[in-house]
């Protein structure tokens with residue numbers, strides 16, 4: 001192994017993380033932002049706590065008080081074409097996205113370290129409105145292995161494999177309002 005190999009390895013991104021810029025055009029981005037901003041967004045609830053980001057869930061939502069999935073409003077028609085597009089890009093069967101989460105991060109709002117609930121399998125995320133630092137970390141002995149993806153507006157990322165099951169992700173407070181649409185498939189029961 002070369003010296004360069006030794007130094008570049010820690011920077012390697014999580015396996016199972018895929019990313020593409022310009023997944024949608026600016027006009028589609030504007031239309032999606034308009035749709036999300038018009039939703040009855042609510043601050044994210046986890047048990048007795050509330051996050052600052054505002055969300056709307058479709059298909060299913062995770063109920064933190066009951067610690068189980070609950071049914072939500074069906075995925076609306078305006079989200080279906082983009083859900084189908086993400087499935088095609090990811091090589092997933094049509095209609096395998098069964099949960100969609102629309103999120104608004106106002107300036108100064110982010111999301112803490114977490115892994116998505118095990119009820120969900122593949123996770124795809126469309127970024128809208130502004131860029132963010134999409135951070136990853138996982139334990140490696142007594143240290144953290146880290147990776148940051150600069151997720152641009154109109155980009156799409158996908159987490160599966162180790163990126164999904166071993167790495168946590170978070171977004172530090174954003175500097176300009178950002179929206180995201182998260183598309184999730186379900187773990188077979």
Ligand SMILES: O=C(O)CCC(=O)C(=O)O
Pocket residue numbers: 101103111116125126169171179180181182
């Ligand atoms: O906004 C994003 O792209 C990430 C959202 C996220 O990690 C989550 O809601 O669990």
